[in-house]
Amino acid sequence: MSWDGERVLVTGGASFIGSHLVEDLVAEGANVRVADDFSSGETGNIEAVEDEIEILRGNLKHWDFADEATEDIDTVFHLAADHGGRGYISQYPANCATNMALDNIVYEAAAKNGVDRISFASSACTYPTDIQQERQRLSEDMVSFEERGGAYADEVYGWAKLMGERSLQAYNEQYDIDTSAVRIFTAYGPRENETHAIVAFMAKAYAGQDPFQIWGDGEQTRNFTYVKDITRALRLAAENITDGTPVNAGISRYVTMNEAVEIIFDYLDWEPDEINYMTDKPVGVRHRAADTTRAEELLGWEPVYTVEEGIKNTLDWYVENRDKEYVRENLETLLHER
DSSP states (O other): OTTTTEEEEEEETTTTHHHHHHHHHHHHHHHEEEEEEESSOOGGTTTGGGGGGGEEEEEEHHHHHHHHHTTOSSSSEEEEOOSSSSSHHHHHHHHHHTHHHHHHHHHHHHHHOOEEEEEEEGGGGOOGGGGGGGGBBBBBGGGGSSSTTTTOSSSHHHHHHHHHHHHHHHHHHHOOOOEEEEEEEEEETTTTTTSSSSHHHHHHHTTTSSEEEEESSSSOOOOOHHHHHHHHHHHHHHHHHOEEEEESSSSOOEEEEEEEEHHHHHTTTTSSSSSEEESOOOOOOOOBBBHHHHHHHHHOOOOOHHHHHHHHHHHHHHHHOOOHHHHHHHHHHHOOOO
């Protein structure tokens, strides 16, 4: 399909991933509306296209605002959520639980207003935690709504995302809305805040933290996936999937925290005298990487950016946009605020 002239709503469109998606859609000729409460999103994230889009400020957990946001819309990209890094989702489970209400209000409003399709930003946190202690790539069929015991998500945030997927399938079944869900694996890139691992490491290194703090033993792995690969997957899913079938968007490479930190140290040409491994901190699952076979088959998608390229792009942005003294003085606040 062509996005030229398509009326598109991006919920959470001023957020890290959402703002990149908004820019992509504007470049494709879409008429874009952003709905955001700006609790974590920032107006600066969308300033490059603010004259070309419509911006609505409000809380999508409120029916009237969700109704206004979805009126006269063809496609909804639903990215709005209460979320943060590992520390946030561990410490604020009730906040994350409200995503179940948020998702269903957006879906209901979209159905009432006759939207054609909804694309949902889901998460790798939907996958069972017990199968992520060893290195095995996660495939979509490792989660099942049909089998008894077929789901065991990662913390309340993961359960909320999983219920968001199931609710979306229900709206497809009942209202015949085209639906898709993209399970995002450890996204990072410009505009992400310091509560997530890659940018947290950048902030600590940029501020010269010594001893340098790493949660866990540093050997836990993630498949850090650059934001532009994620937004391309979201667009392709909306174009190609109609029945809510979930697809992974992530790299298949296992990257340890220690490896990610070394890339950052090398690029900054700095390293600490000592590293403090904080094994009492929440670290989540031991290993996580995506099987992208389904995305390749259904979407023709595979990641373009290497971890090294993505970190370089993100670090260039970070150094250009963050004052070193400010980061140093406010480091603890930056690392823990959503």
